[in-house]
Amino acid sequence: MSLVRRESLAEQAADLLLSRIRDGEWNVGDKLPGETTLAPALGVGRSTVREAIRQLAGQGVLVSRQGAGVFVTALDIPENWDAVLHRADIVAVIEARIAIEVEASALAAERRTPEELEDLRRALTDRAHHRVDVEKHVDTDMAFHRGILRAAHSPILLELFTHFAPRNRRAMVDMLRDRGDHGDDADQATHERIYDAIDSRDAGLAATLTRTHLNTLKELLIR
Known part of the structure; x- marks a missing residue:
């Protein structure tokens, strides 16, 4: 049951992060703040932020670059x-x-x-x-x-x-x-x-x- 709740919370965090991207807080190519900044801003823990970022990366909105950070690659989820x-x-x-x-x-x-x-x-x-x-x-x-x-x-x-x-x-x-x-x-x-x-x-x-x-x-x- 805890796994289900954790996934649900990560999905909510991903939705909130995507909403802020859509609203223009970050543009394509911009680097997102680090986990320690995003976690309190989204009201979740750092592990949940990481999962939310993974979800949005899988949907083509974000990309994680080793040693550089997380960057915006699209302003919305591309259509399937x-x-x-x-x-x-x-x-x-x-x-x-x-x-x-x-x-x-x-x-x-x-x-x-x-x-x-x-x-x-x-x-x-x-x-x-x-x-x-x-x-x-x-x-x-x-x-x-x-x-x-x-x-x-x-x-x-x-x-x-x-x-x-x-x-x-x-x-x-x-x-x-x-x-x-x-x-x-x-x-x-x-x-x-x-x-x-x-x-x-x-x-x-x-x-x-x-x-x-x-x-x-x-x-x-x-x-």
Whole structure:
């Protein structure tokens, strides 16, 4: 029980310290007073101050520098990744996809295994068979692109794509419903060409085709 109370007190101290930072008592780059000054100012002990500082450091507000002290690095707790993506303009998401998927396509052309190529072919075929239902079309399209990320053998790029996936899916479904058409022959042919470039290990062509495809998608979104 004492541990629970101590954590609760540290959280309260962290909230109070953050409030004073928000109010402008310290700016970014400023050094905080030492524990012996902060403890009575916050009405807690030095161990609680240390825990409060650790919490705010973990949230990106403070940084402890060995031998130098504690410094302010942000005036508020940065928004978490999911909150940022939820509000992100879909055009910004597509721009991020360009940065991720162009490189991934080139890497996939260089690194894909025969098994991964078979998975991509199945995903492409599945995509071609789901052109009527918007949600199924978007899901099969994303499965194809995710297959490219897996074939790239880049865990970080795959993780970034996964973070963008829910926001991208919602936007694509909404956009295609508004347009009233999707999955035409030209669009499917573009994906076939991307697959062929990966199959033939042409990294440059795979990257170029992916960039062109996503830039075309971006133009459709801003019309």
